[in-house]
Amino acid sequence: MSDAGSPPERVRVSGPPRRRTPGARTSDIDAGTRLGGMYLGSLLREQLRLALGVLTLLTLLVGALPLAFHLWPGLAGVHLLGVPLPWWLLGVLVYPTLLALGWAYVRRAERNERDFAELMSEVER
Amino acid sequence: MNAAPGVVAVTLVTLATLLIGTWGLRFSRTTSDFFVASRSVHPRLNASAIGGEYLSAASFLGVAGLVLTFGADMLWYPVGWTAGYLVLLVLVAAPLRRSGAYTLPDFAEARLGSRGARAVCSLMVVAIGWLYLVPQFQGAGITLRSTLGAPSWVGPVTVGLVVLANVSSGGMRSITFVQAFQYWLKLTALLLPAMVLLAVWSADGSPRAVGGDSWSVPLAAGGGEGLYVTYSLILATFLGTMGLPHVVVRYYTNPDGRAARRTTLVVLALLGVFYLLPPLYGALGRVYAPELAASGRSDALVLELPRIMVDGPLGELLTGLVTAGAFAAFLSTSSGLSIAVAGVVGQDVIGRVGSRLGGVAAFRVGAVFAVTVPCVVALAAPNLGVARAVGLAFAMAASTFCPLLLLGIWWRRLTAAGAIAGLLAGGLGSAVAIAWTLATSEPEGWADTLMGQPAAWTVPLALATMVAVSLLTASRVPPGAGRFLVRLHTPETLELDRG
Numbered sequence: 001m002s003d004a005g006s007p008p009e010r011v012r013v014s015g016p017p018r019r020r021t022p023g024a025r026t027s028d029i030d031a032g033t034r035l036g037g038m039y040l041g042s043l044l045r046e047q048l049r050l051a052l053g054v055l056t057l058l059t060l061l062v063g064a065l066p067l068a069f070h071l072w073p074g075l076a077g078v079h080l081l082g083v084p085l086p087w088w089l090l091g092v093l094v095y096p097t098l099l100a101l102g103w104a105y106v107r108r109a110e111r112n113e114r115d116f117a118e119l120m121s122e123v124e125r
Numbered sequence: 126m127n128a129a130p131g132v133v134a135v136t137l138v139t140l141a142t143l144l145i146g147t148w149g150l151r152f153s154r155t156t157s158d159f160f161v162a163s164r165s166v167h168p169r170l171n172a173s174a175i176g177g178e179y180l181s182a183a184s185f186l187g188v189a190g191l192v193l194t195f196g197a198d199m200l201w202y203p204v205g206w207t208a209g210y211l212v213l214l215v216l217v218a219a220p221l222r223r224s225g226a227y228t229l230p231d232f233a234e235a236r237l238g239s240r241g242a243r244a245v246c247s248l249m250v251v252a253i254g255w256l257y258l259v260p261q262f263q264g265a266g267i268t269l270r271s272t273l274g275a276p277s278w279v280g281p282v283t284v285g286l287v288v289l290a291n292v293s294s295g296g297m298r299s300i301t302f303v304q305a306f307q308y309w310l311k312l313t314a315l316l317l318p319a320m321v322l323l324a325v326w327s328a329d330g331s332p333r334a335v336g337g338d339s340w341s342v343p344l345a346a347g348g349g350e351g352l353y354v355t356y357s358l359i360l361a362t363f364l365g366t367m368g369l370p371h372v373v374v375r376y377y378t379n380p381d382g383r384a385a386r387r388t389t390l391v392v393l394a395l396l397g398v399f400y401l402l403p404p405l406y407g408a409l410g411r412v413y414a415p416e417l418a419a420s421g422r423s424d425a426l427v428l429e430l431p432r433i434m435v436d437g438p439l440g441e442l443l444t445g446l447v448t449a450g451a452f453a454a455f456l457s458t459s460s461g462l463s464i465a466v467a468g469v470v471g472q473d474v475i476g477r478v479g480s481r482l483g484g485v486a487a488f489r490v491g492a493v494f495a496v497t498v499p500c501v502v503a504l505a506a507p508n509l510g511v512a513r514a515v516g517l518a519f520a521m522a523a524s525t526f527c528p529l530l531l532l533g534i535w536w537r538r539l540t541a542a543g544a545i546a547g548l549l550a551g552g553l554g555s556a557v558a559i560a561w562t563l564a565t566s567e568p569e570g571w572a573d574t575l576m577g578q579p580a581a582w583t584v585p586l587a588l589a590t591m592v593a594v595s596l597l598t599a600s601r602v603p604p605g606a607g608r609f610l611v612r613l614h615t616p617e618t619l620e621l622d623r624g
Contacts, residue, residue, distance in 0.1 A: 026621055029611060037607070044614055048535060051215040058211065062204070066355045069344045076197075076342040082331075084341040090200040091404045095397030098211050102390050105215050110383060113616040120619055 026120050043116045047109060054105045061097055065089060130445030131272030138310070138452045139287050145303045147294060168384050172391035174301045175375050177308030179206070179392075180399060181257075181458035182264030185311060185451050187512030188400075190423030192407025193414075196340035198355055199407075202512055203400035205362025205519075207393065213367040214389040219382035220534045220613035221373065228468060229373050229526055236533045238603040239541035245548050247473040249525045250370045252552070253518055254466035255499045256559070257369070258459060260514035262503035264424065265455045267511075271425040272448045278504055284452075285500040288459045292467065292496075293489045301378070307457040308395060314450025315402045318431050318443040322409055325434050334411040350574045353581065358516060361580035365519030368526030370465035371458070381617050406430060424511050427451065459496075467491035507563065516578075517559050524551030524583035528591050534613055536595075537606050543595030551587030555579050 028036035069075055069086065078085040184203065191199035226232040230246035233239070265280035273279075291303065326332070334340075345351035366372060379385040410417065410426045414433050417423050428451060431443035470491035471484070509517075525548050532539045532547075558579035565573055575582065595602075603609075612623040 026619060029615075029621055040607075040611055040614070044535070044610070047614065054215050055212065058208065062208065063359060066198075066201075066344045066352060066359070069342055070352050073342065084197075086197040086200075086341050086343040087404065087408075090197065090204055090343050092401060094204050095207065095400065098207055099390070099393050099397060102211050102214050102393050106386050106390055109219070109386065113383075117616055117619050 029120075039116075039120070043112070046112050046116075050105065050108050050112065054101055057101060058098075062094055128273045130441045131269070131448045134445040134449035135269070135273075135283075135452050138449045138456065139283075141306065142287065142291060142303050142453075142456055145306055148302070168379065168388045169391060170301065170305050171375065171378055172388045172395060173308045174304035175372070175388070175392045176395035176399070177304035177306070177311065177453075177457045178371055178375070178461035179396070179458070180308065180311055180454060181515065182261050182268075182451065182454050183512040183515035184399070184403065185315070185454040186264055186267070186424050186427050187260075187510065187515065188403035189406035189410065190417075190426045191510070191512050192404050193410040193426050194418040194423045195345075197343040198345045198351075199512075200343055200404060201355060201358050202362065202516065203403065205359055206366065207396045207400060208363050209366025209519075210389055210393050210396065212363050213372070214386060214393070217367045217530050217534060218376065218385045218389045221530070222376050222379050222385035223382045223613050223617065224609075225377075225612075227374065227377055228465070228472075229368075229370065229529075230469060230473060232373075232533065233529065233544065236603070236606070236609055237539070237541040237544055238605065239544075242541045242544050242548075244473070245545050245552075246526075246529070247469045249521075249548060249552055250469045251466055251495075252556070253368070253522050253525070254370050254462045254469075254495065255502070256521060257515060257518040258462050258466075258496075258499035259503045259506060260509070260511045260518075261455045261459045261462075262500055263506075263508050263514075264511045265452070266503070267424050267508075268428060268448060268451045268455075271422075271428045272444065280455075281500050281503045284455050284459055285496050287456060288463050289492060289496050291456075292460055292463050292492045304457050304461065307453040308399075310453045311450045311457075312399055314446045314453070315399070315406075315427070318447055319402050319405050321439070321443060322430065322434055323405070326409060326412070332412050334408075334415070340411070350571065354574060354578050357520075357578035357581035360584055361516060361520040361523050361578065363523075364527040364580070364584060365521075365523035367530055368522030369519075370469070371461035373526075374461075374465050374468070383616070403427070409434070463492055463495045466495035470494050509563070517555075517562070520578070520580040520583065521552065521555040521559070523580050524555045524587045527584065528588045532588075532591055532595070534610075537610055538595055538599060538602050539591065539606075540595045540598045540601050541603065542598040542601065543591045543593075546594040547587045547591030550590040551583050554583040554586055558583065 029039055030036070076084060076086055080088055184206065188199065188203050191202065221232070224232050224235060226235050229250055230243045233246045234243040262281035262284060265284040266277040267280070269275040269280035269283070270277055339346060343355075345354040347354075376385055379388055406427050410423075410430055414426060414430060417426050417429065427447050428444065431447060432440050434440070435443060467488055468491065471487035471489075474491070528547050528551065529544055533544070558576040561573075561576040562568075565576070568574065568577055608623065611621055615621055615623075
C-alpha cells in the first residue's frame with residue numbers, strides 16, 4: 001500500500017464490457033442486405049411454422065369436434081361417470097389442452113429466439 | 126323478494142371499485158400512466174387484470190343462460206373466448222408488444238405510415254367498443270331488475286356513472302388493480318355458490334333432468350345450417366379476441382415480448398378455471414329452474430338459482446355473492462372498453478379538432494362520450510341476449526382487426542390501401558349482418574343464418590380484400606416495413622437497428 005502522506009493510487013475500476021460489438025451478422029440485417037433479409041426471413045419462417053403447427057393441432061383436437069359429432073351423433077350419448085361425453089370434452093378437458101398447447105408454444109418460441117440471438121452474435125472470422 | 130342482499134352486494138362492489146381506483150390515483154399523473162400504467166405492471170398482476178377485464182356479463186351470466194336454453198353447443202362461446210387467447214399468443218402477442226404502439230390505430234399508423242389507415246382503425250375501435258358495451262349495460266339492467274326489482278334503466282345508468290368516475294380519475298394504472306381484484310371476486314362469486322349448489326344437488330339424490338338428447342350435442346340444431354352456425358361462431362371467437370380494443374391495450378403494459386407471451390399463458394389458465402363454472406349453473410338450472418328458459422329470462426339464471434335451490438339466509442347470502450360478481454363483471458369490462466374507446470376518441474378526434482385540451486383532459490372528455498352513447502343505446506335497443514350480442518362484437522373484431530394484425534405482423538407487402546380496403550370490407554360486411562340480425566325477429570332460411578353468424582364469410586372477405594388490394598398497390602409498400610418487421614420479430618436483447 002502507499003505511504004501515509006502521499007495521495008492514494010488511482011485505481012481504475014471496470015466491469016465486463018456492457019455493449020457487445022455487433023457481429024457481422026447483425027450488421028447485415030441493419031444494412032438491409034440480401035443476406036440480412038434471409039436471416040430475418042428464416043426467423044420469421046421458423047416462428048410462423050411453429051405458430052401454424054400449434055394452430056393445426058388446435059384445429060384437429062378442438063375444431064374438429066363439431067364435425068365429429070355431426071358425422072357420428074351417437075357420440076353424444078356416451079356417458080362417463082353419468083355425464084355425457086360432450087360435456088367432458090368441451091366443458092372440462094378443452095381447457096388443460098389449450099394451456100398445454102400454449103405452454104409448448106412459449107417454450108419453443110423462446111428457444112427459436114435464443115437460437116437466432118446466438119446465430120446473430122457470432123462474429124464472422 | 127328480499128332486495129337487501131342485492132343492495133349490499135352492489136354497494137360494496139361499487140365502493141371497493143372506487144376505493145381501489147382512487148388509491149391508484151396516487152400513482153398516476155401523466156398521460157403515459159393513464160394509458161399504459163407506465164409499462165411497469167407485474168406479469169401476474171397483469172394477467173389477473175386481463176382476466177378480470179375480459180370476463181364480462183356474457184361470461185358471468187350469458188353462458189349459463191344459453192347452456193340452460195340450448196345445451197352443449199353453447200359451450201363453444203366460452204371455449205372460443207379462451208381459445209382466442211391461444212390464437213393471440215401464437216400469432217400476435219410478442220410482435221404486438223414489440224411494435225411499441227399504444228393502441229390498434231397506433232399500430233396501423235406505425236406499420237403503414239398512413240393517417241388514413243389510422244382514421245379507419247379509430248372508427249372501428251369505437252364501433253366495436255360500443256357494440257360490446259351495449260350488452261354490458263343491458264346485463265346490468267337485467268341484474269338490478271332481477272335482484273332489486275329496480276326498473277330497467279337503473280342498471281345501465283348506475284354502471285355508466287361508476288365507470289365514468291373510475292375511468293376519469295385513475296386511468297389505466299388504477300384500473301389494473303381494480304381489474305385484478307375483480308377477477309378474483311368474480312371467480313369466488315361463482316365458485317362458492319357452485320360448491321354449495323352441488324352439495325344441495327347431491328343431497329337431493331342427484332336428480333337428472335328429463336328432456337331431449339339434443340341438449341347434449343355440441344352442435345347447433347339443423348344439420349348443415351347447424352354446422353355452419355357452430356363453425357362461424359368458432360371462427361368469430363377464435364379470431365376476434367386479438368381485435369378487441371380492451372385486450373390489445375393491456376399488451377403494452379408488459380415489459381417486453383417474452384413477458385407478453387408468458388402473461389398470455391397465465392391468462393389462459395385463469396380463464397380456463399373460470400369457465401368450468403357457468404356450464405355447471407346451466408346444467409343445474411335445467412334440473413331446478415327450467416321455466417327460466419321458457420320465459421326468456423335465461424340470462425338471470427345465475428342470479429336466481431341460489432335463491433331457488435337454497436332457502437333462508439344462506440340463499441340470500443349466496444344471491445348477494447353472485448350479484449356482486451355480476452356487477453363486478455359489467456364494471457370491469459365496461460371500464461376496460463371505455464378506456465380503450467376514450468383513448469381513441471381523445472387522441473384521434475379531440476386532438477385533431479385542434480382544441481386546447483391537453484392529453485389527460487382530452488381523455489376525460491373522450492370518456493364521457495365513450496360511456497354515454499352505449500348507455501343510451503342500451504336503454505333504447507332491443508335485448509338480443511348478452512352472450513349473442515357479445516358474439517357479434519367478436520365477429521366484427523374478427524373481420525376487421527384480425528386480418529390487419531395477421532397481415533401487418535407476418536406479411537411485408539401489406540399496403541395502406543390494402544389495409545383500408547380490407548377494414549372497410551370486413552367492417553361493412555359485419556355491420557350489415559348485425560343490422561339484418563337486429564331487424565329479423567324470426568330467423569329462418571339460409572340468408573338469416575348467414576347473417577346471424579357472419580364471421581365465416583366476413584373474415585375471408587376481409588382477408589382476401591386486404592391481400593388483393595395490397596398486391597394491386599404493390600408500388601406503395603411502406604418503406605419502413607422491413608425495418609418494422611425486424612422490430613416485431615427479433616428478441617429485444619439483440620443489438621439491431623429498429624428504426
